[in-house]
Amino acid sequence: MTETQALIENRPPSVATILVERVEATPDAEAYRYPVPSPSGSRPDAWASLSWREAADRIFAIAAGLIDLGVHPEERVALAASTRVEWILADLGVLCSGAATTTVYPSTNAEETAFILSDSESRVLIAEDAAQLAKVREHRADLPGLVHVVVIDAADAVPAEGDPEGFVLSLAELERRGTALLKDDPDAVRDRIKALRADQLATLIYTSGTTGRPKGVRLLHDSWAYMARSIQVTGLVRSDDVQYLWLPLAHVFGKVLTVSHISTGHVTAVDGRVDRIVENLAVVRPTYMAAVPRIFEKVYNGVAAKARESGGAKYKIFHWAADISREYAKASQDNFRRTGSRSVPFGLAAKHKVADALVYTKIREAFGGRLRACVSGASALAPDIGYFFSGAGVHILEGYGLTETSAASFVNPGESYRTGTVGKPLPGTEVRIADDGEVLLRGPGVMAGYHGQPEKTAEVLESDGWFHTGDIGELSPDGFLRITDRKKDLIKTSGGKYVAPAEVEGQFKAVCPFVSNILVHGADRNFCTALIALDEPTLMVWAAEHGLAGKSYAEVAAAKETEELIEGYVKRLNEGLQRWQTIKKFRLLPRDLDVEHGELTPSLKLKRPVVERQYKDLIEEMYAGAREA
The missing domain is CATH 3.30.300.30 (ANL, C-terminal domain)
Incomplete structure (x- = not known):
């Protein structure tokens, strides 16, 4: 057995165990970086940090606070908040308590929020602010099982007439209760972690379906432990990386980035405010970032628009440089595939050097100047846009997965990436193409089923573990997958x-x-x-x-x-x-x-x-x- 196989096959039963190992290995290393807005909003945000030890202290306090509220293993704790460091701390607190997180997008309307809370039988909701609390109050009669709402930004979230005692409390209060519990019972959280089984429910993520009610996807502790280890062994992320994380954490793509971070131990800067992405890139200067194709499309359109504004000559230079970047990327990728070298013909290399000085350096600076790689997922990236960025030195590694497969099933393998494909399967994931072209997957990342919907589960999940993705794809002889479309589309x-x-x-x-x-x-x-x-x-x-x-x-x-x-x-x-x-x-x-x-x-x-x-x-x-x- 190779070292890679051993790391995956001998994985712990839960990410909570991996967290404990991480804290023991690098307690004082920086784990999270997050913005602290100035009170007046007139100055740029300051950024604060948490070490792994400091993060674990808060995570354990949240976990113990939930235990103090009477939350039992596998009971659901819902989380409705934007992407922020408290989301991650709360989610890990839920895992370490033995409970399971139900993710809710903060943009979800009150009716659908109530449906998710009811269908998941969530006992506690960790809500971002008074607006999220108001959604629950609007449908309070439909949620008899919801006994507590913990509010992160609690200034305006106060108990209302008719609230049961203790129904609303702040996150700070939950942590204080947890800290008090741990003084009396220092091993309360560690005992819960030790008792976790790989086949226990860890997360319920509701798919944002195009028709009908969303379905709750049941993901087990083992799925996340597998994701954490399998992404680590690909070398896609390194321990010295700085990741900029802005994706919605209620989405499986954002969630998987939080677990791979723990296994690898790099720094993650967290801020979900989309309107601050450009500003934050200059401050964080990430080496690694994940995004959806729309972000790269907007950057490309923005660069083209600026060139157009600058006048005819500069616009012509941009188009020339764009053509050169695509030609350069295709030539270097083709040569690497054949020979292992990224060399290109001398004339093309000379043109690329000029274009780099005129155009590409500015594009790289827009991403902070240190970006080693981007991962793109959630939908297909237009190959010509991928080639453009590749030739400009912004390497976009497309990946592929679904909520039902814990996000990451395929990813392009670093230097040998191929634009237009979603790469190769993660170690431990099997793939085959059905007779009609549908991509089928099997492995530890595949869901346990849809919550309370065995008939819907049987439609996509075979008894021997093969999951029908609903996507049409093609496999190259050396294992690279290209997704051509959704089967139903x-x-x-x-x-x-x-x-x-x-x-x-x-x-x-x-x-x-x-x-x-x-x-x-x-x-x-x-x-x-x-x-x-x-x-x-x-x-x-x-x-x-x-x-x-x-x-x-x-x-x-x-x-x-x-x-x-x-x-x-x-x-x-x-x-x-x-x-x-x-x-x-x-x-x-x-x-x-x-x-x-x-x-x-x-x-x-x-x-x-x-x-x-x-x-x-x-x-x-x-x-x-x-x-x-």
């Missing part, structure tokens, strides 16, 4: 041709710097159409330069000049597509798609049925009286 036109909408959408995002979101439609139709939402900052800069200054986004999107602009990019897209894939008609939406309107998931994936229902009239308008094939 494949379009079959009335002419019998299949179209993978995500593939066409990704190509358009690489061609058009103005696009924010695009939905390709064409199922049972005789041609494909598209609904297109534009990136507002980029669009409005262009509008000011083309006689549309002072108009609203909706007015600019409806302007004839804008339609002509986007039509040019649609024509460029169509030049590279098969006839049956081409976009014959499109409509520009009056606003961007967003999470608030239910059109995107919290990880910014498109909810196709929602968007198609919302804009049904526009879709029908494009097909009205049409006969072309």
Whole structure:
């Protein structure tokens, strides 16, 4: 057995055990970095740190506080808060108490929050603030099993008339209760940790389904321990890394980053405020960061927009440099695959050096200047955008996984990454491609099932452990996986041709710097159409330069000049597509798609049925009286 195999196969039963090991190994090393906003908001945030010992003290206090509240092993404690250090401390406190965390997005409305709390039978809710507490109060009668709400920012969260005694308490109060318990019983938390079994429930994550009620995915302690160790042995993250973590922690992608961090022992800077990403990158200067494709698309569009603002010459230089970066990335990756060397032809290397001085260095500085690698997941990254960043020295390693597989099943292997693929399976994960092209997975990361829904579980999880992902993919001879589309999203036109909408959408995002979101439609139709939402900052800069200054986004999107602009990019897209894939008609939406309107998931994936229902009239308008094939 190799050292790698031994580390995975001999893994502890729980991440709680890995945490104890981490604290014993590096007690005084920096674990977490987090912002402390200035009282007036007039100055930049200061950043504070917690060592592993300091973090563990708070985690154990939270765990002991939950024990003091009467929480028993495998009972559910819900967590509704944005990405912040307290989220991580609370989640680990729940694990160390032996209970299981139910994650709730803070943006979830009151009705769905109540459903999740009820369906999971959560006894305690750790809520961010008074707004989250208010959601519970709105549906208090539907939640008889919820006995306590612990509020992180407790200034405005006070007991109300009719609240049972002790129903609302602050996180600080919970920690004080835990500290008092540990004085009387110093081993209370360690005893809970020692009693943890690998097959105990650790986390319930509710999928943000596009139709119907969300399903609770049951993930066991063993799944997270496996993820922590398997990511560690890939070498993807190193002990000297500084990770910038902003992804929603209620999402499985964010959650897996917190457990791999403990196993590896690097520094994690935590701040979920999306509007602070650019500012934070300059301060944190991360060496490692995970993101969703939309972030890279926005950076790419922003860089292109700045070049356009600077005038014709600089815009031409940007396009030249973008072409060189893609050519360089493809050549270096191809050569590495064949020979193990990233060398490229001399002429291309010379052009790349010039482009680096003119363009690429500024892009790397925008990410803080020290970025060794980014991981992209949750949805597909357009290959041309991936190649652009690769050639510019921002290495985006695509990965793949689902909530039902504890997030990470595949990831690109460091230096040998291949843009356009999601890499190879993590050690210990098996993969096979079904006859219809569906990707099937088996391994310790696969869920135990859907909470209280054995019929739904049986639809996707076979008795021998194979999980049906619902994604269509292809495996290369040496094990690299390429996801082509969701099985349910494949379009079959009335002419019998299949179209993978995500593939066409990704190509358009690489061609058009103005696009924010695009939905390709064409199922049972005789041609494909598209609904297109534009990136507002980029669009409005262009509008000011083309006689549309002072108009609203909706007015600019409806302007004839804008339609002509986007039509040019649609024509460029169509030049590279098969006839049956081409976009014959499109409509520009009056606003961007967003999470608030239910059109995107919290990880910014498109909810196709929602968007198609919302804009049904526009879709029908494009097909009205049409006969072309």
